[in-house]
Amino acid sequence: MGKGNRYTEDFKNTIIELYESGMSLAELNSEYGIAKSTIKSWVNSNKKIKIDENEEISAKEVLALKKEIAKIKEENEILKKAMAIFAKK
Incomplete structure (x- = not known):
């Protein structure tokens, strides 16, 4: 390659x-x-990061989780705004 x-x-x-x-x-x-x-x-x-005795997570997985959390937060904000709009009607 x-x-x-x-x-x-x-x-x-x-x-x-x-x-x-x-x-x-x-x-x-x-x-x-x-x-x-x-x-x-x-x-x-x-590289693995030890979370507790039975669980490890890689740095790559941490980054993926951070991205997913950011996406979910953004979606929540959109839903809050939509709820406010529909509540006014």
Whole structure:
């Protein structure tokens, strides 16, 4: 996969697994042609954050949840305004 290509989640996960199993950034860069900074960002976004004894969440999942919360807040504001409009009628 060359420059400008969009990588699949499966491919990213494979690279992350290879890195976590001991391959260096330089080896992965040499073998797959992916920038070291790109690999590092994939690894960092996949790091797990311990929530409690039985649950972990990745940084990527936290960002997705933040986006979802923002969307829900926006939808709630729209619904509040619509309710106000209909209450006046």
